[in-house]
Amino acid sequence: xxxxPEEGHFALALGCVLxxxxxxxxxxxxxxxxxxxxxxxxxxxxxxxxxxxxxxxxSLILCAVNDDFSVQNVAAxxxxxxxxxxxxxxxxxxxxxxxxxxxxxxALCGGAVSLxxxxxxxxxRGRVLAILGGVSAGFQLFCLLTSDPFERLYPAPMDGQGMNxxxxxxxxxxxxxxxxxxxxxxxxxxAFAVAALIEGRxxxxxxxxxxxxxxxxxxxxxxxxxLGSWWSYYVLGWGGYWFWDPVENxxxxxxxxxxxxxxxxxxxxxxEGLKIWTVLLAIATFSFSLxxxxxxxxxxxxxxxxxxxxxxxxxxxxxxxxxxxxxxxSLFAWRAPSLTAGGLFAPVSREGALVLNNILLCSICxxxxxxxxxxxxxQLLAGRTxxxxxxxxxxxxxxxxxxxxxxxxxxxALPWKRANLSRSFTHLRTAIxxxxxxxxxxxxxxSGVLPIACGVLSVWVIAAxxxxxxxxxxxxxxxxxxxxxxxxxxxxxSWGATLAHIGAGITVLGLSGMSSAQHAIVEVxxxxxxxxxxxxxxxxxxxxxxxxxxNALQADITVSHNGHVITVLHPEKRxxxxxxxxxxxxxxxxxxxxxxxxxIGDQQGTGVNTTYVLRLHNNTLAPWMWLGALIxxxxxxxxxxxxxxxxxxxxxxxxxxxxxx
Amino acid sequence: xSTTSRRKLLTALPVVGASALGFGFWRMLHGMQNGGFDPRxxxxxxxxxxxxxxxxxxxxxxxxxxxxxxxxNASELQSQHTPILLNFFASWCIPCVAEMPGLRIIAxxxxxxxxxxxxxxxxxxxxxxxxxxxxxxxxxxxxxRAAIDWGVTGVPxxxxxxxxxxxxxxxxxxxxxxxxxxxxxxxxxxxx
Numbered sequence: 001x002x003x004x005p006e007e008g009h010f011a012l013a014l015g016c017v018l019x020x021x022x023x024x025x026x027x028x029x030x031x032x033x034x035x036x037x038x039x040x041x042x043x044x045x046x047x048x049x050x051x052x053x054x055x056x057x058x059s060l061i062l063c064a065v066n067d068d069f070s071v072q073n074v075a076a077x078x079x080x081x082x083x084x085x086x087x088x089x090x091x092x093x094x095x096x097x098x099x100x101x102x103x104x105x106x107a108l109c110g111g112a113v114s115l116x117x118x119x120x121x122x123x124x125r126g127r128v129l130a131i132l133g134g135v136s137a138g139f140q141l142f143c144l145l146t147s148d149p150f151e152r153l154y155p156a157p158m159d160g161q162g163m164n165x166x167x168x169x170x171x172x173x174x175x176x177x178x179x180x181x182x183x184x185x186x187x188x189x190x191a192f193a194v195a196a197l198i199e200g201r202x203x204x205x206x207x208x209x210x211x212x213x214x215x216x217x218x219x220x221x222x223x224x225x226x227l228g229s230w231w232s233y234y235v236l237g238w239g240g241y242w243f244w245d246p247v248e249n250x251x252x253x254x255x256x257x258x259x260x261x262x263x264x265x266x267x268x269x270x271x272e273g274l275k276i277w278t279v280l281l282a283i284a285t286f287s288f289s290l291x292x293x294x295x296x297x298x299x300x301x302x303x304x305x306x307x308x309x310x311x312x313x314x315x316x317x318x319x320x321x322x323x324x325x326x327x328x329x330s331l332f333a334w335r336a337p338s339l340t341a342g343g344l345f346a347p348v349s350r351e352g353a354l355v356l357n358n359i360l361l362c363s364i365c366x367x368x369x370x371x372x373x374x375x376x377x378x379q380l381l382a383g384r385t386x387x388x389x390x391x392x393x394x395x396x397x398x399x400x401x402x403x404x405x406x407x408x409x410x411x412x413a414l415p416w417k418r419a420n421l422s423r424s425f426t427h428l429r430t431a432i433x434x435x436x437x438x439x440x441x442x443x444x445x446x447s448g449v450l451p452i453a454c455g456v457l458s459v460w461v462i463a464a465x466x467x468x469x470x471x472x473x474x475x476x477x478x479x480x481x482x483x484x485x486x487x488x489x490x491x492x493x494s495w496g497a498t499l500a501h502i503g504a505g506i507t508v509l510g511l512s513g514m515s516s517a518q519h520a521i522v523e524v525x526x527x528x529x530x531x532x533x534x535x536x537x538x539x540x541x542x543x544x545x546x547x548x549x550x551n552a553l554q555a556d557i558t559v560s561h562n563g564h565v566i567t568v569l570h571p572e573k574r575x576x577x578x579x580x581x582x583x584x585x586x587x588x589x590x591x592x593x594x595x596x597x598x599x600i601g602d603q604q605g606t607g608v609n610t611t612y613v614l615r616l617h618n619n620t621l622a623p624w625m626w627l628g629a630l631i632x633x634x635x636x637x638x639x640x641x642x643x644x645x646x647x648x649x650x651x652x653x654x655x656x657x658x659x660x661x
Numbered sequence: 662x663s664t665t666s667r668r669k670l671l672t673a674l675p676v677v678g679a680s681a682l683g684f685g686f687w688r689m690l691h692g693m694q695n696g697g698f699d700p701r702x703x704x705x706x707x708x709x710x711x712x713x714x715x716x717x718x719x720x721x722x723x724x725x726x727x728x729x730x731x732x733x734n735a736s737e738l739q740s741q742h743t744p745i746l747l748n749f750f751a752s753w754c755i756p757c758v759a760e761m762p763g764l765r766i767i768a769x770x771x772x773x774x775x776x777x778x779x780x781x782x783x784x785x786x787x788x789x790x791x792x793x794x795x796x797x798x799x800x801x802x803x804x805x806r807a808a809i810d811w812g813v814t815g816v817p818x819x820x821x822x823x824x825x826x827x828x829x830x831x832x833x834x835x836x837x838x839x840x841x842x843x844x845x846x847x848x849x850x851x852x853x
Contacts, residue, residue, distance in 0.1 A: 280675060287679070300689050314690045322683055329676035337668040373682070380689055380698065523758050602759050613758050 005071045008059025009150040012100070015052035015107065016140035018045050022110070022133030026126035027198075039126035043114030046129050049136065050111035053104045057091075060100060060149055064091050070156035073097060073149045077162035081549070089173035090162060095297065096149035098176060103139045105177075105184040110136065113188060113213075120209060127195035128188070135187055138320045146313045165550070165576045165583050171231035179224030179251060183289040185217025186258060189265075190286035193279045194328050197335040202275040207268030210282065212640055214265060215496075218258045219636030225251050226629030237584035237599045239519055239617040241625060244393045246301035249372040250292030256365040257285040260358045267351050271416060272342040274355070279339075281358075283332060287325040294321065300376055346418040353411030360404040367396040398450050405457035405508065408501055409464030413471070427471050431463035438463070445620065446516045455512040461505035465498045496639025500632045507628030513594075513621025523604060523611045533618035536560050537598070540568070542612060550574040552585075555600040555612065559589070569598035571614075595619040712738060712826045713810035717776065717800035724786040725799075732800040733774065739826030744852050746773045746845070747820045748796070748836070749808060751780045752788035754816045760835040764795035767841045771849065772797040778816050779805045821845055824852065 022045040029038035060073070064087045069075040077094045078087050092101040110132045117125050143149070192210040196202045228251065233241045242248060261281040267274040295301055298314030345351040371388045409431070413424045438459025442452045470476070472490060473483050518533045529538040538558045545552040557569040572585035589596040601613030692698025716734035719725070738745060748764065750757040764773060775796035777785035782801055789796060802808050811820070814833055821830035829848050832840070 276672065280672075284675070295686065298686075298690060299693065300686060312694075314693070315687075318683065318686055318690060325679055326676065326683065329679050333669075333673040333676045336672040337665060376689060377685055380685060380692070519753075521753060521755055521758055523761075601755050604759065604762060613755055615755065 003055070003059050003062060005059060005063050005068065005150045005152065008056045008063070009148070011052045011056035011059065012140060012144060012150070015049045015056060015103075016137055016144060018049040018052060019107075019133045019137035019140060021045055022049060023130050023137055026130040030123050030126055036123070039122055042126040042129040042133075046107075046110035046114045046133065049133070050107040053100075053107040053140075057100055057104045060097060061088055061091050064088065067160070068156075069158070069160050070152050070154065071149075072151045072153045075153055075157050075160045075162075077160065079160040079162055082160075082162070083168070085170075086168045086173065090167070092176050093167050093172070096143070096147045096151075098180070099139065099143045099147050100149050101177065102180055102184060103136060103143055105180050106132065106136045106139065106187055109184060109188050113191075117209075124195055124199065124209075127198055128191040131191035131194045132187060135191075135324055138324065142313075142316055142320060146316050165574070165579060165581055169231070169235055171227060171235065175224065175227045175231060178220055178227060182217055182219075182221025182224045183251075183254065183293060185213065185220055186254060186282075186286040186289050188213035188217070189261060189282040190328070193282035194331060196279060197328075197331050200335055200338060202268065202279060202339055204269050204272050207265050207270075207272075207278070210278075211262065211265040211269060214258065214262050214282070214285075215636045215639055218255070218262050219633040219640075221251070221255050221258060222629050222633045222636070225255060226626045226633075230626045233622070234586050234588060235583075237586045237615075239517075239597055239599070239615065239619065241514065241622070244371070244388075244390050246372050247296050249368050250288075250296055250301075253292055253365055253368055253372075254285050254288040256361050256368065257281055257288060260361040260365075261285050263354050263357050263361075267354050271345065271351055273345060273351055274358075275341070276336045276339050277358070279336060280332060283325075283328045287321075287328070290324065291321055301372065345416070348414070348421050349419045350411065350414045350416045352419075353407050353414050356407050357404065357411065360400055360407070364397050364400045364404075367400070368393070371396070398454065401508070402453055402457060405454070405461050405505075408504065409457075409461045412465065412497065412501065413468045428464050428467045430470060431460065431467035434463035434466075435460045442512070446512060448515060451512040451515040454508055458505040458508035458512065461508075462502050465501040465505070469494075469498050492642040493639040496635045496637070496642070498635070499638060500635030503628045503631030503633075503635055505628070506624050506631060510621045510624030510626075510628060513624065514619060517617060517619040517622070519615065519617040521613070521615050523613050525609075525611050530614070530616060532616050534561065535566065535596075535618070537614075537616050539612060539614060545572070547574065549578065550576045553600060553603065555598070555614070557587070557598045557614065557616070559596050567596060569596065571598045571600045573600050573602075590623055592623055593621065595622040597622075710828055712820075712822060712828060713807075715807040715810060717802055717807055719800055720777075720782050720786045724783045725790075729786070729794075729799045731798075733798050735826065738774070738822055741772075741822075742824055744771060744824065744829065744849055745822045746771050746836075747776065747822055748773055749776045749778045749802075749811070749813050749816050749818045751778045751816045752784040753780065756835045757817045760817050760837075761792065761795065763835070763837045763841075765793060766838045767836060768795040768797070770841070771845070774798045775800070776807070777801045777803075778808050778813065779803065821848060 022042060025045070026039045026042040029035040029041075060071075062068075063071045063074050064078050065084065067074070067078065067080050067087075069078075073094065073096050077090050077097070082090065091097045110129055113125065113128055113132065117128070120128070189210050192206065192213070196206055225248075228248070229241045232238070232243070261278065264274045264278045264281055268278050294317040298317055300314070371393055374388050410424065410428070413427045415424070435456065439452075439456045442455035442459070446452045446455055472494070473486050475483055478486070520530055520532045520537075522528075522530050524530065524539050526539055526542060529536050531537075536559070538560070540556045540558045542556075543554050545554050552572045552574045554570055554572045557571065559566045559569065567589040569587035569589060571587040574583045574585060576582070584599055584601075587598045595617070597617035597619055599615040601615060604611045604613065689698050712735055714735045717732045719730040719732035722730045738747070746767070750760070767773065773796050775789065775794075775798070777788075777799070780788075780801065780803070782803070785799075785801060789799065817835050818833045819831070819836050820828055823829050830845060832844070
């Protein structure tokens with residue numbers, strides 16, 4: 001073969017060597033004026049590393065596509081009969097392949113900094129690339145030494161064993177790359193933070209450089225988390241969307257600190273405040289990304305998502321984490337006290353609102369970290385096994401979310417430095433009627449004080465974001481022409497922020513709606529009708545189907561309201577006999593205000609006494625949770641397209657230049 | 662304390678915290694290799710050990726028969742003269758629904774005491790009354806505290822209790838007549 005597994009293995013090793021040079025040369029060269037020209041080698045090395053890793057990844061994909069079962073990873077995770085799409089996506093559906101994907105994305109980040117970071121000072125860019133190279137080298141070593149995806153088998157088996165039907169799903173296939181891009185993307189703000197600590201200087205320009213990278217990673221992470229939650233909703237068939245499982249928490253924790261980072265970097269950029277805090281957040285976010293994903297794989301955290309666990313790998317990972325996280329935090333402890341503070345502001349101001357946002361987000365993060373780490377540490381220290389579940393997380397996070405939503409609506413209307421609360425509130429008075437309508441609707445449809453409060457406050461966030469945008473556009477008393485010209489001159493990042501806030505409001509509204517979802521588990525014969533949430537759910541018929549490699553039991557569940565048929569759901573239970581696995585095919589009918597969700601379980605009894613276990617859910621506002629997350633991510637993307645961020649020129653300077661010319 | 666030394670102390674906190682966590686993780690990995698630490702371990706009262714102490718209420722009188730409202734406690738379970746099968750269930754759990762027909766058959770041979778785990782009393786009452794309750798006695802563990810002491814990891818889960826309150830057998834999945842014949846019936850022989 002032209003580019004086989006050995007070549008892929010070699011490319012990975014080559015990438016690792018290039019990464020080591022990418023780390024060492026700029027750090028060494030930047031120290032002395034004599035060798036400073038060598039710093040310019042860093043972008044070339046980063047691009048070289050990217051090419052090497054792309055080739056390596058491509059070769060693993062080729063092995064899978066060509067059914068090369070002499071490669072152990074392909075033999076274990078692929079099979080001849082697998083559809084082509086899943087042969088390709090199966091490459092990252094296992095431990096070794098996903099580590100390779102992880103390092104490839106890290107190399108992509110390095111490549112992106114080399115290509116899009118031309119406006120950065122050479123030394124800063126060299127140092128950022130050096131840090132990225134160092135992290136890269138560590139993980140490529142991990143890949144080569146403990147989880148080699150190119151390991152060969154002799155004799156090669158005739159067919160592979162990887163036909164797990166649960167993993168053959170488009171949602172799961174594209175979830176890891178998006179999620180990893182989110183996780184790994186935070187390596188860039190991390191590298192910027194470490195480079196700034198080495199340089200000993202953090203200023204407004206640093207804030208402006210670091211923010212687009214943080215926003216990009218944040219948008220991917222948002223999409224990744226939403227996609228994972230959606231997958232568990234429609235594939236696992238438990239009717240739930242979030243289980244507070246360690247794997248899920250591992251993605252939520254960096255999302256929370258990353259959201260805080262995206263906001264605190266604004267204060268650095270505009271007001272040169274919160275500098276030390278922002279540097280710490282950048283380090284913390286990437287540290288949480290790293291430790292979360294890799295601790296899950298070491299098997300320390302007990303999760304329903306099984307990865308092949310190996311404590312020996314765990315030790316290697318932990319050593320790597322100690323170097324990356326311990327090293328950066330030690331550097332922080334050493335250098336951060338000498339960073340100068342700046343940007344004084346009154347408690348009630350835009351900065352104040354952003355500080356509040358940071359405090360609340362970090363408190364929620366602390367709750368999630370505590371809940372996730374409490375069981376293993378309790379077992380280690382006291383020898384007792386306990387589990388921390390949904391009741392704890394709900395009770396601790398919801399009260400923190402309420403003030404966060406309140407501040408989110410008000411925050412964008414506050415001016416910098418010092419604000420007059422009552423005046424800013426009058427700017428938002430157009431939001432009050434909509435909020436009152438929201439209150440009435442929530443009162444009517446939701447049950448429980450906390451869901452109603454969350455629902456109302458998320459309507460408030462949406463209404464206040466729209467009201468603030470209307471004020472900025474001068475919609476009140478402005479001509480169409482003046483509104484349009486204002487809309488054009490408003491920076492895209494403001495549009496992005498408004499959109500992201502609206503998205504967050506929609507997501508929380510969906511979450512609040514789901515708290516009044518209703519479900520029933522029934523064991524019924526054919527023709528039996530169940531009443532749930534005002535509708536009649538009738539099991540009209542059952543049929544046995546034969547798929548390409550499975551036998552299925554399919555139900556027809558007719559949902560009707562007052563005799564008027566709404567829909568017929570067709571949930572299936574598939575039995576993959578050769579793999580000894582059963583999967584449930586959930587049937588969902590949505591009208592965007594609620595999901596009708598049906599699952600068929602086991603068959604009981606025989607003959608006329610046959611009954612079927614059905615699970616029926618009426619999920620209020622369920623689609624809004626993922627729709628909101630998508631809007632948030634689009635808001636992030638819109639903010640990235642802001643010319644000011646791309647060019648990197650200070651706004652005031654260009655404005656002055658335009659005036660004088 | 663001066664501002665600079667306070668700053669130094671504060672900025673050193675993250676690395677100290679991270680080191681403590683890292684040390685903990687290292688101990689866990691070490692324990693996983695020599696068998697001293699198992700993240701998937703469950704706190705099971707050892708077979709042959711006495712039952713944990715507990716006292717649970719029954720179903721509320723508004724939704725249940727009079728004999729289902731009393732609940733039961735550890736001393737009542739200890740003072741029985743025949744073995745008792747204790748079954749943790751919940752109306753929201755599918756395997757429990759599937760287990761019911763089997764339990765009704767088993768109930769003809771041995772008294773089954775049921776504990777409704779983290780369930781609304783009215784849901785639990787409706788669940789067991791729909792097709793006839795297999796349970797001789799019923800109690801509710803609404804906050805799941807007793808289940809923790811018993812080491813219950815999920816529902817359904819069943820324990821066989823000898824007279825005097827010793828745990829003879831434990832199973833963390835749905836009960837079937839086949840399983841009863843294979844595993845429980847031999848254990849009952851000495852008490853017949």
